[in-house]
Amino acid sequence: MTLRLMPTLATAALLAACASPAPPTPIDVRPNIPPHGGRCNAGPAQSVIGQISTARNVEAARVAAGARVARTLRPGQMVTKEYDAERLNLDVDASGRIVAARCG
Template sequence: MTNTALVAAAASLGMAALVAGCASHGPTPAPAPTQSQAQAPAPEALCNAQPAQAAVGQNSTASVVESARARSGARMVRILRPGQMVTKEFDTQRLNLEVDANGRILAVRCG
């Protein structure tokens, strides 16, 4: 074997070793949850409009709206006024209060 052939063979082996060192050895394991993640509170209950039906017929004052939200177990509340454009996505944590032009609550539903 000539010196040139020997050098080429050694270079090929060296490159193969470098490429093998860069290869992945499988997925990296997920880190263990921290104490705060392990003790995260359970998600809130889903909205239930039935207990909030008492708000129908009342004016949509801040206290009435908050009371309806709390009774339903919803995380948030949205007031829907006549002709108002609204998004159509369904949110299981949202209470919708449909009101008339005077702010009187006409309907209570989740979503």
């Protein structure tokens, strides 16, 4: 009786080996983008002017502005000049205090 089951078990094993695994579940790696698409509005971010540019303050300004990304610009720092409607720029003085918040 066991000899009769061997071909059946072998066939089942071969079929199981040929089955494709389930595709991986995609992971969403996008940053937290506001519902309006990340378009920057610097008005609400003006509340950080005068504060030190800590990671917490920069992130709070980004969220307040509804921007997708924020960058801190130090005096004399080389920066790209392209306009990005989804970016908040925070200008800081030599001591790291935020002096301006603007989109671009």
